[in-house]
Amino acid sequence: MDNTLRIEQIQHFVPFDELSTSAIEELMPHFRYHQLDSHKILFKRGVEDDECHFLINGELDLADEQFNITKIRGEEAENFLALDSSHPVHRCAAITQSHCSFFSIKRHYLELITTWTELRQSYEQQDEEADWLEALLTSNLFNRIPPANIQQLLMRFKERSVSLGEVIIQQGDEGNECYVIKSGKAVISRTSHGVPETLAAITTGTLFGEDALTSALPRNASVTMSSDGELMVLTQEDFTTLLKNPVLEYLNETQLHELIEDGDTGTVVIDVRTRQEAIAHPLPKARNIPLAHLRHELASLSPEFIYVTTGEARGEAAAYILNEAGFQTKVLRFDEQVSN
Template sequence: MISAEQLQRFIPFGDLSEHALEELLPHFELIRLTSRSLLFKRGQQADYCHYLLQGSIDLIDDHFDVTRQHSEDEGNVLAIDADHSIHKYSAVVVDDCLIARLPRRSLQLINTWIDVALAAASDEETDWLEALLTSDLFSRIPPGNIQTLLARFDERPVTLGDILIQEGDEGHECYVIKHGKAVVTRSNGKQEETLAALGPGTLFGEDALISNLPRSATITMSSNGTVMVLSKTDFDTLLKIPVLEYVDNEQLNELIEDSDTGIIQLDVRPTQELIKETTSRARNVPLTHLRSHLDTLNRDFIYVVQGDNRAEAAAYILSEAGFEVKVLR
């Protein structure tokens, strides 16, 4: 198996903590090749990233120009010909080589988590239970519910590349990361948009349970780890019902009339559904964009959310982020 010391000379692994590297090592495969062996061929799908640990190879382009790469070269810090999903070169072994390879998708997940989190994971992971219980959301749950809730979680081991939630699927469970890291992505036409990097103590997947709408994003593990899983039934009973508050139109008017605090109405339906509704007093922030707009909202105000079955999901997200919020029936 490749060692952490060997791995750290290559980008981006030099930025990872020792703990993160140790988790990653089992995903590498070591390959020994003799002189004149073909590592990969031009035009082939680049499913793996190859790192040259020992020996030398020739990279041959479509004009048959040759570039030689030695393991001891100062520039040998990147995967071989890994800039594109299709190989631009053929790689032929010159001297007997030792190659470490990693699935390309795994490297993409690792890089994405680092980029979004803006830092590598620390050697000591955040305590998941402490992070969960000290969140704004849990301050609104009766203490008795918390004890029952923790007993209802099922522990599940996961590995790098596991898809926990698939965009478009129906939701039956929500999750908390106990150990490890994950990446949140959403399809944007033919491209994949990265939305967030998740770490220990993060609760996710609850939006679809509340709204009964399909999953709005894909969540993929970017390391090995453990997740705690909660069923929809337990989530509704122990988390959703205690957190959400409701008002009708009459109560909303009384709230606006009598409250010393500013009231802001949010409509979380997709913008295209509201084009003909020119009389609404509510600000439109579609549910799919709400998390990215949280920093534009003011915690000094009370938010009243409307938008059919999306309203409860939006109210839950706001409560989780520490806002005072009510659902308009």
């Protein structure tokens, strides 16, 4: 009997069939290979299990609470999912009917990997092997940064190794760093009114964690690694000096009026306060898009307009997000003289 776990065996199963050989190689330390003889119990019904199990070869029975038997054979094409993994408490018992080989992985890790592979199908993904620096420097944001600042940025980034399942950013925490994925994958999630929601899957070259640095507000989402990898880390001070300040432009109320009246391009004022704040103290002729919803509303905005954001620190964070997405943006400062 073969006592080694091979990559092609893992790639037979969902969600690993969507991962490259190199990605599976990175995950290998997180798999547990094990065997059982005939008439042994892999897991019992009603017992909580922090692992998910995959049958490589052999035959076993899954018995539910009515003692209905489902036979699973390792060599059959229909065997491509984890065994009885829809719930952390097993609904069935698993009893081997021959000598069987398995690999297992922590349930939390499997959920992260599954989420990333499913979400990436709805996003335009970069090549996993793409150079992180190339991906970063070709983004809309970096087109607005002076070349001297880019050189300084590359000197200020610090490399950090991270692991599958590691929480890089925790929702609600204070932000003092931002990150670029040099290698690896991560999942962005948010809990609202006690309900968790997965927002996006990110990979090589993605900058994240900057929102809290531009707004001085707590982290608005969590970021968890869905693979091992390397991050490039930038402190808040370096981010503000080299990234935030160069890309933000300001204007006052007089300049806003002139821009609206005399500008060749249409101007849209975006109030990024909460709905309640905007209703209580409305800003005339402004479109209310709360900062927490802005990324989701980017598709409804047109690059043909200039966008002016308001909301003090939140207005700066909104302008940064819009700049990052390639829009022309300015930040409104009330009752201040702002030089051009």
